[in-house]
Amino acid sequence: MIKVENLTKRFGSFTAVEDLNLHVRRGEVFGFLGPNGAGKTTTMKMIVGLMRPTAGRVRVAGMDVQAEPLRTRRLIGYIPDHPFLYEKLSGQEFLLFIAGVYGMNLNAARRRAGELLRLFELEKWTNELIESYSHGMKQRLIMAAALLHRPELVVVDEPMVGLDPRGAVLVKTIFKNLCASGSGTVFLSTHTLEVAEEMCDRVAILHRGRVVAQGSMDEIRRQVGDDGSGRLQELFLRLTGGADVTRALQGFEV
Amino acid sequence: MIEQLRTFALLLGPKARGFLRLARTREHRHPLRLLFFIGLGLVFAFGIYLGSAWFLRQCLQVELVGMLIPRKMMSLVLLILVSILLISTTISSFSIFYLSDDLVLLFSTPVPLGPLYYARFLEMTLHASWMVVFFGLPVFLAYGAVYAAPAAYYLLVVLLFPAFILIPAALGAICAAVLTRLLSARRSRDLLIVMVLAGFVILYLVLRAMQPEKLLEEESFGTLVEFLQMFSAPESRYLPTLWMTEALYPTLLPRPVSGVLPALAIWTSAAALVAISGWVGTALYRNAYARAQEGRLRWRMSREGGKEHGRFLGGWLDRLGGLPGRLTGSLLVKDTRVFMRDTNQWLQLLLLGALAAVYVLNFIYLKVADFSWFTLYTVNHVLMGLVISGIAVRFVFPAVSLEGRAFWIVRSAPVRMGAFLHSKLLIHFLPLAALAVLLSVLSCSVIGVPLVFVAISVALMLAMTLGVCALGVGIGALHPRFTAENPAKIPTGIGGVVFMITSMSFVIIFLLASFYPTFILFRAPVRPENPIGRPFWFFTSLGIMALLGIGAAWIPMVLGRRKLQGLEE
Numbered sequence: 001m002i003k004v005e006n007l008t009k010r011f012g013s014f015t016a017v018e019d020l021n022l023h024v025r026r027g028e029v030f031g032f033l034g035p036n037g038a039g040k041t042t043t044m045k046m047i048v049g050l051m052r053p054t055a056g057r058v059r060v061a062g063m064d065v066q067a068e069p070l071r072t073r074r075l076i077g078y079i080p081d082h083p084f085l086y087e088k089l090s091g092q093e094f095l096l097f098i099a100g101v102y103g104m105n106l107n108a109a110r111r112r113a114g115e116l117l118r119l120f121e122l123e124k125w126t127n128e129l130i131e132s133y134s135h136g137m138k139q140r141l142i143m144a145a146a147l148l149h150r151p152e153l154v155v156v157d158e159p160m161v162g163l164d165p166r167g168a169v170l171v172k173t174i175f176k177n178l179c180a181s182g183s184g185t186v187f188l189s190t191h192t193l194e195v196a197e198e199m200c201d202r203v204a205i206l207h208r209g210r211v212v213a214q215g216s217m218d219e220i221r222r223q224v225g226d227d228g229s230g231r232l233q234e235l236f237l238r239l240t241g242g243a244d245v246t247r248a249l250q251g252f253e254v
Numbered sequence: 255m256i257e258q259l260r261t262f263a264l265l266l267g268p269k270a271r272g273f274l275r276l277a278r279t280r281e282h283r284h285p286l287r288l289l290f291f292i293g294l295g296l297v298f299a300f301g302i303y304l305g306s307a308w309f310l311r312q313c314l315q316v317e318l319v320g321m322l323i324p325r326k327m328m329s330l331v332l333l334i335l336v337s338i339l340l341i342s343t344t345i346s347s348f349s350i351f352y353l354s355d356d357l358v359l360l361f362s363t364p365v366p367l368g369p370l371y372y373a374r375f376l377e378m379t380l381h382a383s384w385m386v387v388f389f390g391l392p393v394f395l396a397y398g399a400v401y402a403a404p405a406a407y408y409l410l411v412v413l414l415f416p417a418f419i420l421i422p423a424a425l426g427a428i429c430a431a432v433l434t435r436l437l438s439a440r441r442s443r444d445l446l447i448v449m450v451l452a453g454f455v456i457l458y459l460v461l462r463a464m465q466p467e468k469l470l471e472e473e474s475f476g477t478l479v480e481f482l483q484m485f486s487a488p489e490s491r492y493l494p495t496l497w498m499t500e501a502l503y504p505t506l507l508p509r510p511v512s513g514v515l516p517a518l519a520i521w522t523s524a525a526a527l528v529a530i531s532g533w534v535g536t537a538l539y540r541n542a543y544a545r546a547q548e549g550r551l552r553w554r555m556s557r558e559g560g561k562e563h564g565r566f567l568g569g570w571l572d573r574l575g576g577l578p579g580r581l582t583g584s585l586l587v588k589d590t591r592v593f594m595r596d597t598n599q600w601l602q603l604l605l606l607g608a609l610a611a612v613y614v615l616n617f618i619y620l621k622v623a624d625f626s627w628f629t630l631y632t633v634n635h636v637l638m639g640l641v642i643s644g645i646a647v648r649f650v651f652p653a654v655s656l657e658g659r660a661f662w663i664v665r666s667a668p669v670r671m672g673a674f675l676h677s678k679l680l681i682h683f684l685p686l687a688a689l690a691v692l693l694s695v696l697s698c699s700v701i702g703v704p705l706v707f708v709a710i711s712v713a714l715m716l717a718m719t720l721g722v723c724a725l726g727v728g729i730g731a732l733h734p735r736f737t738a739e740n741p742a743k744i745p746t747g748i749g750g751v752v753f754m755i756t757s758m759s760f761v762i763i764f765l766l767a768s769f770y771p772t773f774i775l776f777r778a779p780v781r782p783e784n785p786i787g788r789p790f791w792f793f794t795s796l797g798i799m800a801l802l803g804i805g806a807a808w809i810p811m812v813l814g815r816r817k818l819q820g821l822e823e
Contacts, residue, residue, distance in 0.1 A: 073668040084659035088595040100584025
């Protein structure tokens with residue numbers, strides 16, 4: 001579904017992403033992990049087409065994102081980490097606006113919006129202005145908007161930020177079902193390693209703009225020479241410089 | 255006490271540092287822009303100084319009553335200043351005391367309420383009064399210059415003005431605290447803004463109807479003096495404006511009278527009111543802030559029993575969103591809703607209405623003057639063009655920037671940037687074109703223009719409005735300010751200045767090019783043998799107009815599209 005080939009992004013002299021290669025298969029939940037500043041969000045924005053690569057290319061469903069931006073965007077539902085929305089619209093008005101932008105039929109969009117608002121437990125807030133929503137509610141509304149046009153690929157940057165446990169379970173189930181039904185693929189970045197461990201069929205660990213490990217949990221264990229007992233957190237720290245944390249903590253009193 | 259003062263200084267620290275680093279922020283980095291605005295401000299202040307000095311000299315030349323007018327004028331100016339200060343400090347109080355984002359952090363820390371209240375009070379007073387002081391002080395400097403005032407006068411101005419400002423500031427803060435405790439900060443502020451703006455519009459219309467330009471004529475001056483002499487500014491002995499006048503004015507006279515008592519009255523009143531405001535404010539602060547939070551959270555759409563009011567309008571707008579060419583429909587619906595739900599935005603429609611009314615009124619007055627209809631007709635086009643440019647800088651130029659941080663939604667959707675910009679152009683062109691046609695038809699009928707020239711005027715205005723709107727949308731896209739918190743601030747950047755210069759130049763050159771063909775048509779009845787004058791000039795003028803129109807409508811849109819396509823967060 002996604003093929004990233006030799007992807008590089010530089011900001012002046014700073015290299016955010018370097019020679020990245022990824023392959024996300026149709027129907028899988030793919031986790032993108034890495035410490036802060038590893039280049040996850042930059043990569044996701046290049047996949048969606050919000051940023052242009054310095055080198056390399058991204059293909060979605062076989063189409064080059066840079067060459068065919070409109071066709072690829074029709075297939076994608078993007079959920080950013082910061083829920084910036086039109087605060088003066090109500091939840092339903094926002095979804096109908098998105099439907100208009102995607103060229104959906106108004107009646108079909110109204111039905112679908114109603115279903116999604118119910119699914120994300122926002123139906124009581126349908127006619128409230130978004131400015132009165134909590135962070136978690138805004139996050140759920142963006143997810144509803146991303147699913148409105150039935151995308152083949154959902155790109156989610158930090159899906160659990162701001163969600164309460166109930167919301168988190170809801171979102172995890174929706175994404176898993178989306179992939180299990182064969183109708184969608186989910187590409188998500190997260191700091192919550194339990195989420196990745198629980199949800200993802202395969203993961204890639206990014207460190208300083210480079211992929212340091214990629215594959216299923218078992219494949220990653222083999223790559224780092226683990227005997228099979230290590231949890232993702234330990235593997236993650238081993239790959240992304242966890243020893244630095246231990247050093248930093250030495251001699252520090254809370 | 256020392257601890258409280260230290261906390262007070264600590265709380266002001268971030269604000270002071272933020273202000274001092276203003277020049278370093280991205281929006282203000284351009285030194286030319288900063289110099290331009292400082293220069294413009296100084297020119298205005300100097301204009302006020304010159305105007306006041308001229309007026310005072312004129313007054314002093316009128317025998318008997320002339321001597322009385324400057325004192326009355328000082329009292330009147332002070333009354334106007336204190337009224338403006340009272341309004342601006344009350345409105346600023348809602349924002350600074352109850353709606354600032356940093357209050358969440360501050361209220362969660364063990365900061366005592368007293369220093370927090372007074373730190374906010376100082377910030378609010380400076381924020382709400384600097385402009386009034388900047389444009390009010392030149393009047394008092396003019397008094398000093400005309401009367402060749404001694405140093406004591408200037409010293410008193412410097413000593414008394416801070417106290418004079420503190421009085422309305424304290425009253426404004428008390429008013430905001432009580433209103434926020436009863437209603438909510440946001441609603442109270444919006445209500446106050448509506449009332450003030452409506453009052454301003456009415457006052458503007460009344461003043462315009464009085465034709466103040468006639469007062470500048472030499473022969474009318476005596477009438478003005480009589481008028482002002484009859485006009486009695488409220489001079490209650492409890493008004494600080496009277497104390498200020500009684501403290502300042504006697505020092506200007508040849509035999510100065512001591513103004514110590516009124517000066518003391520001003521300072522003691524200011525101190526007492528600041529103390530009372532602190533007492534009331536701190537007593538209500540925590541609860542009023544909590545109420546403001548509730549107001550923010552429960553800012554519901556008007557609903558009753560789950561049924562939405564205004565469903566008719568909502569449904570009508572929804573249907574527009576489903577029109578063919580859905581992007582334009584969706585953007586139109588979204589932009590209309592966002593506009594109508596933002597009090598700061600839709601309130602400006604009131605001003606626009608007043609502007610249109612005043613514009614047409616002006617032609618009723620000008621018509622009585624000794625001008626040919628063709629002269630008025632030509633001047634009318636220049637003025638209408640400039641008015642459309644002025645409106646466009648406020649409403650069209652920010653069109654792209656108003657997408658704000660939510661612009662990622664459009665960027666990640668299957669939408670061509672060209673189509674997005676054309677939608678924005680159409681959405682803004684339609685209402686502006688309607689206004690342009692209305693102004694054109696009304697002013698032409700007031701001037702008494704033949705029908706064919708009304709049609710030409712409408713065509714010219716439509717072409718010009720399209721060009722101005724395309725320039726606004728295009729240049730707005732070239733200089734987007736997606737992070738601007740206040741929509742009114744969007745046009746104040748370098749992009750706004752570029753747009754104003756470009757659109758005004760476009761209007762003037764376009765109308766210059768249109769002059770020859772229009773003049774030839776005007777002359778046609780007396781020269782029927784040569785209906786197009788010199789063919790070369792006639793067709794060259796039409797060619798220039800066509801080129802200008804196409805260039806203005808096309809080039810900025812292409813450049814804007816390229817800029818938006820190349821954007822990277």
